[in-house]
Amino acid sequence: MAKIKTTFFCQNCGAQSAKWIGKCPSCNEWNTYIEETIKQDSKNDRLQLFSSEKNQSANKPVLLQDVGLQNFPRIAVPGKELARVLGGGIVPGSLVLFGGEPGIGKSTLMLQLALRLKNLKILYVSGEESEQQIKMRAERIGISTETCFILQETNTQNIFLQIKEIQPQLLIIDSIQTLYTSHVESSPGSVSQVRECAAELLRFAKETNTPVFMIGHITKEGSLAGPKVLEHMVDTVLQFEGDRNHIYRLLRATKNRFGNTNEMGIYEMQGEGLKEVLNPSEILITHRQNATSGVTIAATMEGNRPMMIETQALVSSAAYGTPQRSSTGFDLRRLSMLLAVLEKRCGFKLGVKDVFINIAGGIRVEDPGIDLALVCAILSSNEDLPIPQTICFAAEVGLTGEIRPVSRVEQRILEAEKLGFEKIVISSFNLKGLNLRNHKIEIIAVSKMEEAFSHLFG
Numbered sequence: 001m002a003k004i005k006t007t008f009f010c011q012n013c014g015a016q017s018a019k020w021i022g023k024c025p026s027c028n029e030w031n032t033y034i035e036e037t038i039k040q041d042s043k044n045d046r047l048q049l050f051s052s053e054k055n056q057s058a059n060k061p062v063l064l065q066d067v068g069l070q071n072f073p074r075i076a077v078p079g080k081e082l083a084r085v086l087g088g089g090i091v092p093g094s095l096v097l098f099g100g101e102p103g104i105g106k107s108t109l110m111l112q113l114a115l116r117l118k119n120l121k122i123l124y125v126s127g128e129e130s131e132q133q134i135k136m137r138a139e140r141i142g143i144s145t146e147t148c149f150i151l152q153e154t155n156t157q158n159i160f161l162q163i164k165e166i167q168p169q170l171l172i173i174d175s176i177q178t179l180y181t182s183h184v185e186s187s188p189g190s191v192s193q194v195r196e197c198a199a200e201l202l203r204f205a206k207e208t209n210t211p212v213f214m215i216g217h218i219t220k221e222g223s224l225a226g227p228k229v230l231e232h233m234v235d236t237v238l239q240f241e242g243d244r245n246h247i248y249r250l251l252r253a254t255k256n257r258f259g260n261t262n263e264m265g266i267y268e269m270q271g272e273g274l275k276e277v278l279n280p281s282e283i284l285i286t287h288r289q290n291a292t293s294g295v296t297i298a299a300t301m302e303g304n305r306p307m308m309i310e311t312q313a314l315v316s317s318a319a320y321g322t323p324q325r326s327s328t329g330f331d332l333r334r335l336s337m338l339l340a341v342l343e344k345r346c347g348f349k350l351g352v353k354d355v356f357i358n359i360a361g362g363i364r365v366e367d368p369g370i371d372l373a374l375v376c377a378i379l380s381s382n383e384d385l386p387i388p389q390t391i392c393f394a395a396e397v398g399l400t401g402e403i404r405p406v407s408r409v410e411q412r413i414l415e416a417e418k419l420g421f422e423k424i425v426i427s428s429f430n431l432k433g434l435n436l437r438n439h440k441i442e443i444i445a446v447s448k449m450e451e452a453f454s455h456l457f458g
């Protein structure tokens with residue numbers, strides 16, 4: 001007789017409790033606990049599906065000096081953007097969680113990957129769409145393949161039976177929330193189901209050295225539906241972001257055991273699928289005939305890639321008592337800090353004004369190197385004085401109004417030069433080690449905000 005056990009799980013963060021509680025102590029959400037039944041089987045019979053002859057190859061300790069660096073022979077990925085975010089390619093035996101809001105294009109990107117990896121046998125398991133729907137999508141993408149199998153199935157035991165038959169070299173799960181395992185009795189998408197299914201996939205990936213991609217839907221609040229637990233289990237977490245109304249999609253790794261997490265990939269949503277954007281600077285800047293006030297260009301870094309982005313500001317008199325501050329794509333608290341510096345150190349009375357900030361193209365920037373560009377955009381809008389579109393900025397602003405240096409200034413300058421900018425404003429602390437003769441762009445080095453302003457506004 002199987003022992004039946006019930007536990008309460010927070011459907012928001014995956015926290016567990018022996019009894020029902022109204023407010024989750026770990027994520028502070030109300031009314032998120034639901035009772036889930038777990039049938040505790042003897043754990044052994046789950047393993048036998050794919051581990052019959054694997055047990056002899058159990059790992060043994062190795063001397064550190066004998067460990068080779070070529071431990072991850074990666075599978076080459078067609079497409080530079082995905083390859084960069086993954087850290088160079090797909091690592092065999094890795095479990096990758098691919099998250100994003102519903103409808104943003106996760107299935108399309110995964111199907112594109114499956115269609116383009118022509119020399120690998122791929123199993124695409126879909127619990128969301130029928131074979132016909134996937135076929136139609138593949139037709140739209142317009143790439144033919146002879147090595148991609150589609151399976152419409154949601155029970156993991158059945159999926160593993162098919163895997164045994166086909167022996168795929170890459171497994172794609174669309175999506176983890178639709179799967180269920182017979183070992184857990186709660187409904188698909190509940191915390192214990194999602195966790196148990198992911199655990200089975202993890203075991204499969206590690207024991208057979210097969211890479212697994214699983215799509216996971218993200219709730220409106222921005223967390224992976226239900227279980228944060230998933231993020232701890234997998235090797236890599238990829239996030240697909242971007243407003244559904246924007247045509248650009250940003251791919252980031254928020255966790256990566258096999259690479260760094262500050263790389264970003266950009267895609268453009270088109271009728272036939274997602275197209276890589278290899279020269280983001282050119283599309284993120286609006287090419288205007290005449291300079292407009294409140295617009296500046298910042299030379300920023302996304303991971304190892306320099307990128308020119310357009311920062312926009314609108315400053316107007318507050319219509320109703322309390323002035324508004326609003327920011328899209330930039331940290332609101334940092335904006336408040338910059339406004340306070342402008343007010344206190346430079347004497348601009350922005351306390352009674354509404355200030356709106358926007359980073360063009362729907363992207364989010366965390367690099368403080370765009371501070372100076374933002375500050376200049378705010379002043380430009382406030383004074384209604386346009387800044388020529390041939391100038392760009394790469395500097396951080398400190399609390400005393402000093403202009404601080406940025407990382408990798410050389411790369412930023414080169415990118416600005418490549419795109420035909422005539423001047424770049426940087427911190428004078430960045431001048432050290434910079435060979436000005438190498439650059440044909442005019443480099444303006446400043447150490448205080450006043451210097452930058454007097455250069456721009458006279």
Ligand SMILES: [Zn+2]
Nearest residue numbers: 010013024027
């Ligand atoms: Zn919680």
